[in-house]
Amino acid sequence: MIRFGITGTGRISDWVLKGASQDSRIRITAVCSRTKEAAEAFIRRNPIAENARIYTSVKEMAADPQVDAVYIGTPNQTHCDYTVTCLKAGKHVLCEKPLAINASEGHRMAEAAKESGCLLMEAMISTLNPNFREVAARIEEIGPLNRYSSYFCQYSSKYEALKRGEVATAFKPGTAGALRDVGIYTIYPLVALFGRPSEIRGRLHTIRTAEGISDVHGTAWLSYGEMDAVLTWSKTYDSFQPTEIAGENGNLILDEVHIARKAEIVPHAAPTSGQGPKPGRTTLSEGLPNNEYYYEFKEFADLIESGRKESDINSLETSLTVLEIMDKLLD
Secondary structure: OEEEEEEOOOHHHHHHHHHHOOOOOEEEEEEEOOOHHHHHHHHHHOHHHOOOEEEOOHHHHHOOOOOOEEEEOOOHHHHHHHHHHHHHOOOEEEEEOOOOOOHHHHHHHHHHHHHHOOOEEEEOOHHHOHHHHHHHHOHHHHOOEEEEEEEEEOOOOOHHHHHOOOOOHHHOOOOOOHHHHHHHHHHHHHHHHHOOOOEEEEEEEEEEEOOEEEEEEEEEEEEEOOEEEEEEEEOOOOOOOOEEEEEOOEEEEEOOOOOOOEEEEEEOOOOOOOOOOOOOOEEEEEOOOOOOOHHHHHHHHHHHHHOOOOOOOOOHHHHHHHHHHHHHHHO
8 A cells, every 4th residue: 555645636636536546556645735625625526535634734744654655736836845845754756747847956856866765756647658658669660760740739728818918827937838738748758768869949939928928839849860859739729630750661650649549550561652552550559448647656656566766667867858858948
């Protein structure tokens, strides 16, 4: 049994607990929110937390001997301080994406994890998705690789308010915005698969408000030698493009990069100048046996059970490289 404290009682924490509840090893023993009333409402919504103790201080929850690990689902600007507080108290930490608002904070968190001897993992669901893992296992079949393209474009319900000058948490200048919120889903799987790029270029589209400049959509071009990556993200429009890895011997396709529900391979066929049949697609895997958030809790619990302090998939090196790429794009 792994006893979790939950920090943050917004909708993301509601979502992740649906996945956590599918792992029999997970128990929710504490809930921390800004107010007792918010914590009580959260517990009523989530039966898995029905016996949890309530806190309004992260430091006090981190001192609870009945808490082994903490999930942090609060706004981005709190991730670093809350994570360091919990690690110093000897708690393992599963921190919502982005791990931090910049690479400097990320390195501070990684150092705190090393000093404490506790596990720190970013809660990035995309790379732990079994359909993504299937694609990752088949990459050599389509090489040499030429191109990676990924999209996450999802119209935000807060965008109209932003245009009126009302800045929601998801658009807060300096701490949130489209890149940190949805663009990261296009970057993280790329880095998990191929590591650090040799070149980074990008363009962000922004809106200026009384609180500062908020980025709302963007595109990035990253180089990996012979392979180029083109990433597109937005909170101002929708897109239904798949994520695709193209090689000289075929293509690998995920229907979505955020929560992939289907993985396909398209072997390279003989050229027909558009006159012959198109190459057939083969489904590698389809659907998800469990809730999409189950897989991050399973990975985290497996690591704790094995005594390991870092995930091979959602590694700290990957998280820090992603933060450095985002810093470059936001500069």
